[in-house]
Amino acid sequence: MSTTRTFESIIIIFNPNSTGDAPKLAADLQAKLARLLPYPADVTLQPTAHAGHAIELARDAASSGQNVLVISVSGDGGYNEAVNGVMQANNPNAVCAVMAAGNANDHRRTTGTQPLEEAISEGTVRHIDLLRIRTGDNADAQYAHSYIGFGLTPVMAIDLEKGSKGALKEMVSVMRTFSKFKPFEIRQSDGKRRKFDSLVFANIAEMAKYATLSEADSHPADGKFEVITFAHRAKWRVLLSAMKATTQGLGDQPSVSSYRFTTLKPIPYQIDGEVKSVDAKTPVTIESAPAALATLG
Structure with a gap:
């Protein structure tokens, strides 16, 4: 509307x-x-x-x-x-x-x-959803217009910020980070511990210029967001998944209106390109904020 x-x-x-x-x-x-x-x-x-x-x-x-x-x-x-x-x-x-x-x-x-x-x-204004994240029981909400990522996404972003710009140098930086990367573990809302290489919550279907995260019937005004998970696996399999995202897409991904977990160790996360961090043993809640932002264009 x-x-x-x-x-x-x-x-x-x-x-x-x-x-x-x-x-x-x-x-x-x-x-x-x-x-x-x-x-x-x-x-x-x-x-x-x-x-x-x-x-x-x-x-x-x-x-x-x-x-x-x-x-x-x-x-x-x-x-x-x-x-x-x-x-x-x-x-x-x-x-x-x-x-x-x-x-x-x-x-x-x-x-x-x-x-x-x-x-x-x-002057045609429409409303779109936002992602809302709280890190801690009494924390103020932060909002994302596009995505929130844990794991590989923020770690590579941190390394790229330290390095020089330029396609070749960026590629070298990414490969260096990837070779040293270690998975992270969280406790999910059902009480089970799970280990991931990457966990991304997306309000849009694409990110990082070329990667297609989801081919589900997603829309930034449907009251839901997609959850893209890379469970911990051998590095060559992670590379294959990344290549698939940039060439043919990752296919349909589950859509939810909220996702909760607790960190076990301090971990960084990326919110619309900005890198932040969350402490150990911290509850994290990510929700859709339906039609929260009036926008145009």
Whole structure:
């Protein structure tokens, strides 16, 4: 279900030190909106000053109570910050959207329907689900627009951040990490301990530019998410599964509305490209937040 909206305020958040083209894309979008919008609106550029600043900027913008549109010109990680800021504001009139910039934006690539400036001008707003994760009994919720991954996904991301950019160097870095990788063990909600190489909760069907996680009838507004598991196995079998994901896809995966487990040791996880960690003996709850985010594009 979609509605047509106009906006009093449009805030375009971007990283001015981006290695990509975020500053130029943000300025170009501001200029296009000045020409295309059929109504007056305050369109403001908001550069970030430090890591996590996009959360603050998005929260402050969405807390105004106005019909506000928060745009993140970024990759998946930057958009994750904007989404979490908007969710913290708890403003039902706030809309959040993304313009792809930086290294990768799996969310925009898999869910985009039309050029962003056209969608804003037309004002057709739709609602999509988010993934909500809590790590600990009284922890505040964090939200993911696309995926949350434990195991190989965050470990490789950490190593890539330490290394240099470039396809060949990235490949060497990934292979080095993979050769040293060890599985992780959790206690599931039924009390059984299980060992995994990878555990991914996905709100979209693709990630990492090329990997097709699921061919189920998934949709980011169906109240469910897919669970993609790689139980611990020989490394050559993990490599085969990874190759299958990038060539023909992993096939249908189970869809659920919630998933719970308890960590046994400290483990990292990746949430929309951002790497975080959870302590040992911590309950983890991942749920679908149905139709939680108003968006367009």
